[in-house]
Amino acid sequence: MPEEDRRFIRATNAEAREIKRRALMKAALASFVERGYDRTTVSAVTKAAGESVGTFYLYFENKLQVYRSLYREALEMLRRHLEEAMRKPHPTVTGEVRALALSYLEFSREKRDYYLILSSQHLGQQDFINDGFLKDRLDTEALALLKMIDRILRRGIDGGEFRRHDTWKTTMIFWGMMDGLLLLNERSNLALSNSGLEDLVLYSVDLCLRGISIS
Amino acid sequence: MPEEDRRFIRATNAEAREIKRRALMKAALASFVERGYDRTTVSAVTKAAGESVGTFYLYFENKLQVYRSLYREALEMLRRHLEEAMRKPHPTVTGEVRALALSYLEFSREKRDYYLILSSQHLGQQDFINDGFLKDRLDTEALALLKMIDRILRRGIDGGEFRRHDTWKTTMIFWGMMDGLLLLNERSNLALSNSGLEDLVLYSVDLCLRGISIS
Amino acid sequence: MPEEDRRFIRATNAEAREIKRRALMKAALASFVERGYDRTTVSAVTKAAGESVGTFYLYFENKLQVYRSLYREALEMLRRHLEEAMRKPHPTVTGEVRALALSYLEFSREKRDYYLILSSQHLGQQDFINDGFLKDRLDTEALALLKMIDRILRRGIDGGEFRRHDTWKTTMIFWGMMDGLLLLNERSNLALSNSGLEDLVLYSVDLCLRGISIS
Amino acid sequence: MPEEDRRFIRATNAEAREIKRRALMKAALASFVERGYDRTTVSAVTKAAGESVGTFYLYFENKLQVYRSLYREALEMLRRHLEEAMRKPHPTVTGEVRALALSYLEFSREKRDYYLILSSQHLGQQDFINDGFLKDRLDTEALALLKMIDRILRRGIDGGEFRRHDTWKTTMIFWGMMDGLLLLNERSNLALSNSGLEDLVLYSVDLCLRGISIS
DNA sequence: CATGAATGAGTATTCATTCAT
DNA sequence: AATGAATGAATACTCATTCAT
Numbered sequence: 020m021p022e023e024d025r026r027f028i029r030a031t032n033a034e035a036r037e038i039k040r041r042a043l044m045k046a047a048l049a050s051f052v053e054r055g056y057d058r059t060t061v062s063a064v065t066k067a068a069g070e071s072v073g074t075f076y077l078y079f080e081n082k083l084q085v086y087r088s089l090y091r092e093a094l095e096m097l098r099r100h101l102e103e104a105m106r107k108p109h110p111t112v113t114g115e116v117r118a119l120a121l122s123y124l125e126f127s128r129e130k131r132d133y134y135l136i137l138s139s140q141h142l143g144q145q146d147f148i149n150d151g152f153l154k155d156r157l158d159t160e161a162l163a164l165l166k167m168i169d170r171i172l173r174r175g176i177d178g179g180e181f182r183r184h185d186t187w188k189t190t191m192i193f194w195g196m197m198d199g200l201l202l203l204n205e206r207s208n209l210a211l212s213n214s215g216l217e218d219l220v221l222y223s224v225d226l227c228l229r230g231i232s233i234s
Numbered sequence: 235m236p237e238e239d240r241r242f243i244r245a246t247n248a249e250a251r252e253i254k255r256r257a258l259m260k261a262a263l264a265s266f267v268e269r270g271y272d273r274t275t276v277s278a279v280t281k282a283a284g285e286s287v288g289t290f291y292l293y294f295e296n297k298l299q300v301y302r303s304l305y306r307e308a309l310e311m312l313r314r315h316l317e318e319a320m321r322k323p324h325p326t327v328t329g330e331v332r333a334l335a336l337s338y339l340e341f342s343r344e345k346r347d348y349y350l351i352l353s354s355q356h357l358g359q360q361d362f363i364n365d366g367f368l369k370d371r372l373d374t375e376a377l378a379l380l381k382m383i384d385r386i387l388r389r390g391i392d393g394g395e396f397r398r399h400d401t402w403k404t405t406m407i408f409w410g411m412m413d414g415l416l417l418l419n420e421r422s423n424l425a426l427s428n429s430g431l432e433d434l435v436l437y438s439v440d441l442c443l444r445g446i447s448i449s
Numbered sequence: 450m451p452e453e454d455r456r457f458i459r460a461t462n463a464e465a466r467e468i469k470r471r472a473l474m475k476a477a478l479a480s481f482v483e484r485g486y487d488r489t490t491v492s493a494v495t496k497a498a499g500e501s502v503g504t505f506y507l508y509f510e511n512k513l514q515v516y517r518s519l520y521r522e523a524l525e526m527l528r529r530h531l532e533e534a535m536r537k538p539h540p541t542v543t544g545e546v547r548a549l550a551l552s553y554l555e556f557s558r559e560k561r562d563y564y565l566i567l568s569s570q571h572l573g574q575q576d577f578i579n580d581g582f583l584k585d586r587l588d589t590e591a592l593a594l595l596k597m598i599d600r601i602l603r604r605g606i607d608g609g610e611f612r613r614h615d616t617w618k619t620t621m622i623f624w625g626m627m628d629g630l631l632l633l634n635e636r637s638n639l640a641l642s643n644s645g646l647e648d649l650v651l652y653s654v655d656l657c658l659r660g661i662s663i664s
Numbered sequence: 665m666p667e668e669d670r671r672f673i674r675a676t677n678a679e680a681r682e683i684k685r686r687a688l689m690k691a692a693l694a695s696f697v698e699r700g701y702d703r704t705t706v707s708a709v710t711k712a713a714g715e716s717v718g719t720f721y722l723y724f725e726n727k728l729q730v731y732r733s734l735y736r737e738a739l740e741m742l743r744r745h746l747e748e749a750m751r752k753p754h755p756t757v758t759g760e761v762r763a764l765a766l767s768y769l770e771f772s773r774e775k776r777d778y779y780l781i782l783s784s785q786h787l788g789q790q791d792f793i794n795d796g797f798l799k800d801r802l803d804t805e806a807l808a809l810l811k812m813i814d815r816i817l818r819r820g821i822d823g824g825e826f827r828r829h830d831t832w833k834t835t836m837i838f839w840g841m842m843d844g845l846l847l848l849n850e851r852s853n854l855a856l857s858n859s860g861l862e863d864l865v866l867y868s869v870d871l872c873l874r875g876i877s878i879s
Numbered sequence: 880c881a882t883g884a885a886t887g888a889g890t891a892t893t894c895a896t897t898c899a900t
Numbered sequence: 901a902a903t904g905a906a907t908g909a910a911t912a913c914t915c916a917t918t919c920a921t
Binding site for chain 1: 890891894900
């Protein structure tokens with residue numbers, strides 16, 4: 020049978036299955052981000068992925084499970100992205116914090132959809148979407164991130180770069196500030212140019228760091 | 235039909251109409267915040283408000299319009315709340331900024347539902363929810379708020395409290411930071427105690443102000 | 450607006466509502482009997498009843514509930530039908546039993562659909578269809594019917610018509626026999642003419658009664 | 665593909681084929697009886713039989729055909745079971761009829777699933793399930809069974825055990841009665857103990873026979 | 880003005896059957 | 901022969917909105 024007569028590709032091995040799964044998740048992600056959970060229809064997702072409805076249910080238990088898979092994945096990606104940035108050596112702790120901030124900014128741009136899934140999380144009050152598992156996961160990951168920042172700040176104190184202070188508070192402020200700025204940028208038409216946002220982020224970091232810096 | 239058979243009150247004057255309208259909006263707000271827009275049903279809202287479905291459509295064009303009305307209202311309330319805080323005289327500009335921050339915090343607690351409507355706005359990328367009108371309004375109000383902060387900062391410079399710097403950037407950072415902290419508090423189980431949050435907010439303000447303060 | 454432009458009738462009072470409800474139940478009954486529970490679609494039922502799908506759910510919680518309602522109703526109708534037959538005075542107990550048998554036969558003909566709903570009950574092993582409530586109801590009603598027969602037989606003994614024997618056993622045999630004959634008639638193409646079945650039923654009653662009659 | 669990678673057994677000869685076929689039918693029977701025709705899924709049947717979906721369609725045209733095969737088989741089994749009982753010599757015709765009744769009872773217990781398939785047949789008004797072929801078959805077999813009983817009764821008359829009467833009617837009554845009692849037992853919670861049912865069956869036979877016996 | 884019955888398009892999910900491997 | 905991935909039609913149920921009363 021000529022290749023072009025084929026209506027669909029049979030995923031017979033693990034790899035092929037994974038490709039289809041990814042295609043479906045990708046389409047789902049795009050829709051969740053563009054239209055939100057409830058307005059995302061399974062049928063539209065499959066159409067976008069070039070699969071049939073039935074196929075969707077071959078790969079996912081139901082609509083909610085894809086959402087959760089995506090959420091978990093986003094969380095994981097963010098963690099990896101930030102860890103990556105931390106791996107490089109930095110002469111000063113100040114530089115390290117700046118790098119972390121830029122890395123988050125980068126993530127929000129390079130993996131915009133994943134970032135949006137994560138940031139829409141307060142939509143997550145809607146507890147139908149967040150079972151205990153996801154909540155725990157979220158807390159664990161978020162906590163890990165915050166602790167990472169906290170450790171950096173402590174190092175700054177130990178190294179004499181920062182004055183002695185409540186690092187945990189500063190950590191939360193850093194994180195909240197970053198989130199807040201990205202959100203502000205995201206939602207408002209006041210939206211800044213790319214370089215503008217980068218500028219702003221660095222400026223904010225400097226502002227805060229100055230507040231805790233020695234001399 | 236004899237008067238005593240009527241189960242409902244006929245709103246013949248503006249005041250009575252307004253009461254019904256408020257009841258419906260209140261019920262809608264509660265549901266939007268608890269269940270989200272899509273999972274809020276008109277029928278449930280009217281039931282909660284003790285009105286009939288038909289009545290709903292007498293007072294609102296459709297479901298979306300109530301949402302928009304609530305959003306506008308929330309925006310307006312926030313503006314008034316902050317303006318109120320600004321009306322009192324403050325010996326130092328630093329104190330004024332602190333008061334502003336605390337006022338926002340207060341709003342997020344006293345008018346929690348309205349605050350949540352505003353903060354879920356990034357859900358609002360979903361453009362079905364944001365027509366041009368709402369977007370303009372949002373921008374106008376948000377801009378007004380930001381400008382208010384900017385003015386305060388400029389006054390701080392003029393009065394010699396702050397060093398000369400890009401106040402607009404600082405403004406955005408202030409706003410983003412506040413939003414970010416409230417969000418962080420809202421979404422995470424790490425949630426702080428009441429006094430803890432207040433503390434954190436003041437701490438963050440101080441941190442930033444120290445960054446722009448003279449001496 | 451001229452009468453013929455009306456798309457539907459608004460059931461505003463209890464009576465009108467009842468009429469619609471009946472129409473839906475009737476259509477559902479016909480379909481359940483003809484096609485079985487699973488192959489009965491709500492949409493087909495509503496179409497047959499001249500109503501819309503939504504209307505169906507205005508009158509019934511779901512498909513299963515209509516089925517249960519019909520089942521309950523059928524049970525109730527059968528009981529009333531047989532009681533009616535028993536109300537008339539009968540010179541002999543033998544005559545009374547014959548009348549009862551004929552009454553059941555009559556029911557199976559006059560209310561064929563209801564009879565079929567009842568008789569398909571062993572389909573009811575499928576416990577999804579029979580909740581505790583229905584089962585209890587069924588047992589109660591069935592027991593009442595059987596007891597009714599038992600009482601008659603006892604009266605026959607007391608009156609000297611029948612010899613002393615285990616009336617409960619005979620009762621079960623009577624009932625089983627009737628059911629069995631109607632079923633045999635229903636399912637086989639051997640099907641008897643109307644008068645043939647009547648004949649057979651009376652013959653079977655006589656046969657059994659002779660077995661317990663004195664002399 | 666190397667031999668050892670094969671997870672399945674290739675049925676290359678008639679015997680191996682028959683084994684697979686039986687496994688599928690057995691699983692199907694269990695499901696039909698437990699869940700009913702419509703709620704039986706091909707996929708569940710194959711899973712239970714340890715075969716793949718595709719294999720199912722290798723052995724059966726479709727779902728309906730298995731059902732029909734099972735039905736035919738059940739009919740055949742019942743006939744053989746009863747014939748078996750008739751093969752033994754019986755001193756009296758009365759004893760023979762009793763033996764026949766007990767044999768049917770035995771069948772309903774030993775081959776419960778097959779018995780249930782047969783007895784749910786009035787579900788079979790649903791003509792999707794009964795094509796002409798099955799109907800004819802049913803009639804032929806049923807008729808054969810009935811004729812067998814009829815012959816016994818005639819022999820009873822000829823032998824002077826029973827009085828002269830319409831044996832065909834009695835035959836139908838016998839059959840209906842048996843079916844009715846088993847059904848009554850099956851569906852009601854009033855359900856009798858094992859010995860109770862046996863008792864009842866024999867009692868019913870005696871009752872009827874007394875009605876046609878010569879003094 | 881107020882009501883709530885009626886509508887029917889819309890959506891998640893299932894499952895018999897096919898067919899490339 | 902055997903497999904099981906893929907298909908998509910089918911179906912129960914929901915809900916925003918209308919409009920006769």
